[in-house]
Amino acid sequence: xxxxxxxxxxxxxxxxxxxxxxxxxxxxxxxxxxxxxxxxxxxxxxxxxxxxxxxxxxxxxxxxxxxxxxxxxxxxxxxxxxxxxxxxxxxxxxxxxxxxxxxxxxxxxxxxxxxxxxxxxxxxxxxxxxxxxxxxxxxxxxxxxxxxxxxxxxxxxxxxxxxxxxxxxxxxxxxxxxxxxxxxxxxxxxxxxxxxxxxxxxxxxxxxxxxxxxxxxxxxxxxxxxx
Amino acid sequence: xxxxxxxxxxxxxxxxxxxxxxxxxxxxxxxxxxxxxxxxxxxxxxxxxxxxxxxxxxxxxxxxxxxxxxxxxxxxxxxxxxxxxxxxxxxxxxxxxxxxxxxxxxxxxxxx
Numbered sequence: 001x002x003x004x005x006x007x008x009x010x011x012x013x014x015x016x017x018x019x020x021x022x023x024x025x026x027x028x029x030x031x032x033x034x035x036x037x038x039x040x041x042x043x044x045x046x047x048x049x050x051x052x053x054x055x056x057x058x059x060x061x062x063x064x065x066x067x068x069x070x071x072x073x074x075x076x077x078x079x080x081x082x083x084x085x086x087x088x089x090x091x092x093x094x095x096x097x098x099x100x101x102x103x104x105x106x107x108x109x110x111x112x113x114x115x116x117x118x119x120x121x122x123x124x125x126x127x128x129x130x131x132x133x134x135x136x137x138x139x140x141x142x143x144x145x146x147x148x149x150x151x152x153x154x155x156x157x158x159x160x161x162x163x164x165x166x167x168x169x170x171x172x173x174x175x176x177x178x179x180x181x182x183x184x185x186x187x188x189x190x191x192x193x194x195x196x197x198x199x200x201x202x203x204x205x206x207x208x209x210x211x212x213x214x215x216x217x218x219x220x221x222x223x224x225x226x227x
Numbered sequence: 228x229x230x231x232x233x234x235x236x237x238x239x240x241x242x243x244x245x246x247x248x249x250x251x252x253x254x255x256x257x258x259x260x261x262x263x264x265x266x267x268x269x270x271x272x273x274x275x276x277x278x279x280x281x282x283x284x285x286x287x288x289x290x291x292x293x294x295x296x297x298x299x300x301x302x303x304x305x306x307x308x309x310x311x312x313x314x315x316x317x318x319x320x321x322x323x324x325x326x327x328x329x330x331x332x333x334x335x336x337x338x339x
Contacts (some may be wrong), residue, residue, distance in 0.1 A: 015321035035229035047245030086255035167288035190279035191286030213279025
């Protein structure tokens with residue numbers, strides 16, 4: 001029998017899994033199309049487990065970019081996870097070392113966003129089981145859909161726009177999080193910088209937007225409490 | 228296009244990116260286990276990480292700056308995103324937001 005909080009985590013992850021399916025399929029298909037063997041494509045998903053970085057690495061490998069550029073680009077795209085790591089670290093503090101290691105490996109945009117929302121709620125949820133439910137479900141669906149993409153070699157027509165489900169997941173979480181003025185400013189600044197920086201290399205627009213948003217939130221919060 | 232890199236180079240990329248990504252994910256989880264708790268100033272800043280990062284993930288996927296204001300606003304993803312934001316605000320339901328957002332994307336795409 002699985003604990004209730006594990007199942008609550010899986011349930012919470014369900015809507016985002018809908019958006020993950022086409023993403024995972026695309027990651028599998030793109031890897032094989034770029035000339036990776038099925039085993040390499042599946043290995044990439046299992047070892048790296050980060051969609052945007054995987055797709056960037058695949059794209060650069062297909063274009064025969066230097067291996068240093070491939071690695072640096074993928075790593076920079078994943079740098080945002082340092083912020084998730086810092087943000088979620090206090091809640092992992094009570095975990096045993098091997099659980100903290102496993103939970104860290106499972107850390108993604110969605111598992112972070114869903115879990116931090118539940119953790120800060122202080123509802124008495126067993127955090128480890130809840131996190132494992134969310135992150136485990138995401139991991140399983142990502143691996144399965146990547147394998148499916150590798151095997152199928154053909155995807156959902158792009159004209160369906162199902163990939164748009166991913167930003168819609170983030171949008172729902174964003175609306176739920178913007179509960180006060182400093183957070184609203186953090187979101188507005190973060191989003192604006194990310195739009196301006198959308199064409200910057202190495203996905204620096206995302207990182208820059210996130211950092212600018214945090215700084216803006218802190219400044220507004222500090223001014224508000226000062227007045 | 229297909230890569231000309233051999234299996235060894237590809238596996239090297241997989242392993243190096245994988246190890247580096249894990250190191251990033253584990254970095255502060257490891258660090259905060261060593262030091263006693265999170266410094267208050269750091270914790271204060273971390274409160275704004277979700278809003279800032281989520282907005283930075285959403286905005287470029289929805290806003291595509293065009294040559295004119297009209298071209299920027301009359302974009303299927305921005306209009307669908309705006310409808311989805313309203314649904315998200317009033318229902319706080321992810322399924323509803325995704326369903327309405329995708330339907331809006333298809334509807335606006337059919338009209339524009």
